[in-house]
Amino acid sequence: SQQGEEDPQALSIQEGENATMNCSYKTSINNLQWYRQNSGRGLVHLILIRSNEREKHSGRLRVTLDTSKKSSSLLITASRAADTASYFCATVGDTGRRALTFGSGTRLQVQP
Amino acid sequence: NAGVTQTPKFQVLKTGQSMTLQCAQDMNHNSMYWYRQDPGMGLRLIYYSASEGTTDKGEVPNGYNVSRLNKREFSLRLESAAPSQTSVYFCASSEMEGYTQYFGPGTRLTVL
Numbered sequence: 001s002q003q004g005e006e007d008p009q010a011l012s013i014q015e016g017e018n019a020t021m022n023c024s025y026k027t028s029i030n031n032l033q034w035y036r037q038n039s040g041r042g043l044v045h046l047i048l049i050r051s052n053e054r055e056k057h058s059g060r061l062r063v064t065l066d067t068s069k070k071s072s073s074l075l076i077t078a079s080r081a082a083d084t085a086s087y088f089c090a091t092v093g094d095t096g097r098r099a100l101t102f103g104s105g106t107r108l109q110v111q112p
Numbered sequence: 113n114a115g116v117t118q119t120p121k122f123q124v125l126k127t128g129q130s131m132t133l134q135c136a137q138d139m140n141h142n143s144m145y146w147y148r149q150d151p152g153m154g155l156r157l158i159y160y161s162a163s164e165g166t167t168d169k170g171e172v173p174n175g176y177n178v179s180r181l182n183k184r185e186f187s188l189r190l191e192s193a194a195p196s197q198t199s200v201y202f203c204a205s206s207e208m209e210g211y212t213q214y215f216g217p218g219t220r221l222t223v224l
Binding site (some may be wrong): 030031033040041042043044045047048088090092096097099101102103104105 | 116145146152153154155156157160162168171178192202204209210211212213214216217218
């Protein structure tokens with residue numbers, strides 16, 4: 001079963017707008033990671049946020065983590081057509097196996 | 113520096129045939145992983161190798177075997193392919209378990 005669930009499943013916006021994707025998970029985590037996947041390609045790591053962190057920035061990306069609600073959000077500001085991709089959150093548990101468990105993803109379409 | 117490479121890129125098998133998917137990384141990473149991705153879904157972990165000489169089952173190991181040949185190479189074998197194994201297979205590596213993962217380009221496998 002998948003640990004993370006992204007919301008929405010699909011999102012369509014205009015270039016220049018902000019895009020927000022949410023991720024909820026079920027068990028305690030060590031860290032949470034966001035990845036991007038362009039159509040037909042492998043995944044590319046975007047950002048990692050540890051369980052003791054609440055917010056992290058990388059360029060136009062902002063990730064927040066609320067461990068009390070077991071949720072995270074990814075904000076892409078001033079989106080571009082090149083941001084069109086699927087975005088996945090993935091969690092690493094704080095006990096046992098330390099492999100990533102992926103959510104089902106959000107498909108983002110940025111219209112030029 | 114090629115990162116993570118996978119061969120082949122595409123493969124068509126008949127039910128019952130066997131094949132091995134190859135994966136190699138040149139980043140001196142300790143941990144390696146095999147995932148499958150079905151249409152419209154996130155990645156599911158098949159097997160992983162936390163370090164050279166160790167392998168462990170993931171979420172969906174049935175029908176697969178793996179070999180961590182050395183620190184660089186991690187292969188996935190389908191002994192008797194079934195149509196349910198039609199998927200895109202991704203290999204990934206990370207410096208340590210739970211860290212950022214780097215993905216290969218994937219192998220598209222169709223089992224008829």
